[in-house]
Amino acid sequence: MAERPVEADTEAAGIRDVQAQTRAWAALWRRSSPSSVVHVDATALSDGTGQDADDRRRSVRDALASAGAPARDRDLIDDILAEPTGAAGPCSRFLVVAEGEQLVNSVLSRPTVPGEIVAYTAVPDLLPLLLDRRGDALYLVVEAGREGGEIHVLRASQPSALRRTDVQGRADSLNKVQAGGWSHSRYQHHSEEIWKQNQTLLAAAVDGLVRELRPRFVVLAGDLRAVQLLSDEFSPGARAISSTVQTHVRAAGSSRGALDEHVAHTLGKLRKADESAAVDRLAAGDFENGAVGVGAVIHALQQGQVDTVLLDLEAIGPRTLFALAAGPWVASAPEEALGAPVLDSVPAAVALARAALVSDSRLMFVAPDRLPERAGVAAVLRWPTGPAVPGTPRWTQTP
Known part of the structure; x- marks a missing residue:
């Protein structure tokens, strides 16, 4: 089994529980000294996009100056707004800066809802940040194949996997032989046993992550037979929160559209269930x-x-x-x-x-x-x- 490393700070920030993140926001709201708050559409704000980006950042600086924000806050915010967001689609920047120190620097997955903010205030409006993180959930996506599989640890508010674990079992005798007779049946049975052993290894890794991280749900995808064998090996706890999407995401040229739709649907159901x-x-x-x-x-x-x-x-x-x-x-x-x-x-x-x-x-x-x-x-x-x-x-x- 091998884990492909992710940046340590990204992993720690993403896998930690939602309560820890909430406590950080509460600490920010307990401050009584003023801070500079900016929430703006990130489109065309980064360097290299021409005069329009310069003008938009200048307008933010001017608005902060009018609100009373100190120069070192304005300088830092201007530098941050010039950085590429790294987001694939429409997004917004949410920043809180105090005394030239960055307190919040988040790229939100939605446009400026409920609206743009440029302010210098003792009570920062964190609603855009809270709205973007509502219904946040940690979950696993397991991609199963004959030789083992891959486990992705994800959070709804994060654009990429927080942790990826490869589980590789035996690969010998996995190809179905075409010869007939008794020999064919024996090799077929041997392949099935290796296949099952590999899924047992993968299931043990999933069970361990379910106990460690307590995700809200687990999604299974990949080779249909491998997924069936994998599900049969799950502990009752993992099986109770798992669902299957019938798409072979590990096949060459396959689309992840069905998997993404399934995850979005599951997150929506969770939000409604929590609200109800x-x-x-x-x-x-x-x-x-x-x-x-x-x-x-x-x-x-x-x-x-x-x-x-x-x-x-x-x-x-x-x-x-x-x-x-x-x-x-x-x-x-x-x-x-x-x-x-x-x-x-x-x-x-x-x-x-x-x-x-x-x-x-x-x-x-x-x-x-x-x-x-x-x-x-x-x-x-x-x-x-x-x-x-x-x-x-x-x-x-x-x-």
């Missing part, structure tokens, strides 16, 4: 386990009671809230800050997402109309609120 599970938990006990509406969620966050914040960006609207420099991190009015310094008035979605992450709560973006009464925000609580007062509803939609 959270909404079901919210509704359990007639909302005894949840808070619905901005006021109720802010109160629950202030009490440290929130397990998961559910945000409907379409329904939350343009309202603003106050971002605080310390707990409770968010307030609807300065007098509700409980002594914490007020940093700024920011969009409600940013304030609530920030408060969720810095208070160690989960954050989930939900599709429109999934929350009760088209509320823009709701929260699943760590412990029930208790029975409602007789004659009153268990929850109240607050503005």
Whole structure:
């Protein structure tokens, strides 16, 4: 078995769990000193694309200067924007720089959604980064062949494999002989046994990675007979999260289109299942386990009671809230800050997402109309609120 190395920093950043990445974003949001934030369409921004790229980068520099960003921030951002993204399709750049130091430098897989950002602020808008990473999942793609196979460790938010492991078994006697009679049957059986041994080796490698990395799912592709033998050798844990796409990706000239579509479909199903599970938990006990509406969620966050914040960006609207420099991190009015310094008035979605992450709560973006009464925000609580007062509803939609 041989692992083809990937850059150590890339592998460490990609394979580490999503919680570690979330903690890094929370640490960024706990900062109270200002930073320069840029989120722009990366098309035609890199060097070598002519005057248009120079003009676009200059406009970003000018906007940062107008916002009050220091020169060393502007210089570093200009240098980064001039670098090629390495992305194959449309993408955007998301940067956070403070005191001339790069804090975030990400190429996002989508255009500038919800919009471009050029700002110098104590409360950076990280929503584009969070939206790009929503539904992020670690998964395995296993390409099986008669001689063994190859395992790819991937993350939905990363463009290339984080780890690749080759499993090579025996290759002798794998070609089916054409002679007839007893000799043919004996060699055929011998080849089948070697084939099965090779898939047993591959299955052991997959089982080990499932235990080590805990991927959300495993996709099997390659020679159809090899895939069948491989699946039969899986442990119950690996078999429970595996699915098969009938495409021989290891054959010369084969297309990976069917495999890519299968992975995209599986990721979509996972996102919907996670969302449905959270909404079901919210509704359990007639909302005894949840808070619905901005006021109720802010109160629950202030009490440290929130397990998961559910945000409907379409329904939350343009309202603003106050971002605080310390707990409770968010307030609807300065007098509700409980002594914490007020940093700024920011969009409600940013304030609530920030408060969720810095208070160690989960954050989930939900599709429109999934929350009760088209509320823009709701929260699943760590412990029930208790029975409602007789004659009153268990929850109240607050503005």
